[in-house]
Amino acid sequence: MNSTTPPLLQVNALSVSPAGVQGGARVVDAVSLQVQRGRILGIAGESGCGKTQLLLALLGLSPRGARVQGQVLWQGQALPAQGAARLRGDRIAMVFQDPMTALNPYLTIATQLCEVWHRHRPGARAQANSRALEMLQAVGIDQPSRRLKQYPHQLSGGMRQRVMLAMALMCEPDLLLADEPTTSLDVTVQAQILDLLLQLRERLGMALIVVTHDMGVLAQLADEVLVMESGRVVEHGSTSQVFAVPQALATQRLLEAARRLDISAAPAAGGGT
């Protein structure tokens, strides 16, 4: 890529302090990162490390009253501190961890998918339905026209996660944020969704930020890995480098857990008797 092209997303010293906390307590502390078009950045950390708060801050969705400092540049243009609303759902989309709570149980799949389109493409209302159908096909849902008329509770967990993904893809975003996109899923469905994310990157040239506690997810997906602990970035490098020579203790801990819990690892002492 041309070196004068600004990165798709650039974050400079982003900090988030929750509402009502005195002093300098920060759940996200001076985080800087860049994502180039078509690249996949993995953000790893244990629960409470601030990785989800970072994603929410990028989208301008920090909890009410939280103080957000720092700079977010989208294709080189500064976004106002809370101003990603224009891009949200259009150029930047997000897939949440729990598809059951992120989908509205009262609305059909069609209504929820079309809502995204109506909001961002008000001039093209007529195409909404065919677009929704196309996206359900793209994420590998069978009988898509039947699914459009159904409600979230009528779908399996894996299918709901695919619907979330279809919803995020409605406007062909340049950047997809995925917060633990597969933790609630079966291994087989998890593998399908991860394979699908890679295919979509190939096909659409979409960039991706994936947040997870499982280094196994990043081993498969990420081009580069950023590790967070207590709101700070403690390690950042290419995936091969981070896996080969992890520097930070937090990274080593995450990798150790993933390696001990790999299908080729040795059983627990006393377990294999």
Place this chain on the structure above:
Amino acid sequence: MSGPLLLEARDLRVDYPLPARGLQRAVGITALQQVSLTLADNQSLAVVGESGSGKSTLARALLRLLPLAAGQVLLRGEDLAILTAAELRQRRRDLQMIFQDPYASLDPAMTVAEILSQPLRVFAPQLTAAQRLDRCAAALQDVGLLPEHLQRHAHQFSGGQAQRIGIARALIAEPAVLVCDEPVSALDLPIRLQVLQLLAAQRAQRGLALLFIAHDLAAVRYLCERTLVLFAGRIMEQGPTATLFAHPRHPYTRTLLAASLRADPQAAQAAAAQRRALAPVVAEPAGQSGVEGCPWAPRCNLAQAQCWQQPPVLRQLGEVQVACHRAGETV
């Protein structure tokens, strides 16, 4: 140890009734069929499969939390189905369970002391209140928590700590078998490892038998000597975990292994390539519904005419038992 086998299931079948719809008659779906297993003292057995495979149904059927449509569950040679409610309650001391969602399985209105006292009130009614409290404190320490946690409520703990309380509640009854239904799948990886280490240590120390239900093969590998693979309520393959993982005979077992996350970028790529190789190539033949044949056939890369027509029976192949028409062919 000699004497009767700790736990044995023979040809279990569980049906879930579906309500009548309009003019349609009420029908049942079979959640489990022809499932047999044995668990000796001190052994560990994993039951793996995806959601809907019947693995939680199996756990519930073993504990007689569900009625059996057919088959028998024997605990030390005694048929659980013919016990009275009072007898069953005492026998259940030997069969304790740990649930998937630690918060949902702990009463939010109770303190930890009250939660841990419940099994003692049933199984050791002779204890005084002070003795009970001592036992509860000791049980907490066994799982790596502190006696001062006794007065707290479940919501004051992290997920990993809450699961430790669930384990303490199961262990305080001093069971012979611990039935764990996806005990770590809701936990972050580093915490998952800690809880599995705790289970391994407690098991070794107490000589517990373990029935471990999971969809995560890595946890199974870590904890269990034998593995049983379930799909659509039927056993696809079972045998020693090490053999099953090194030489999976059933295409479904291969699929599960290839879908497992790998802690290494190169291994992850190899697994992705293997998943592509395992993708089904044969479309369902016309006029076949797949219902009569092998339940895996619609997703199998090796399915042939026979697979759509008749269900394979479980047969011995080396160290494992496998239900696949094509297992043992040179593939």
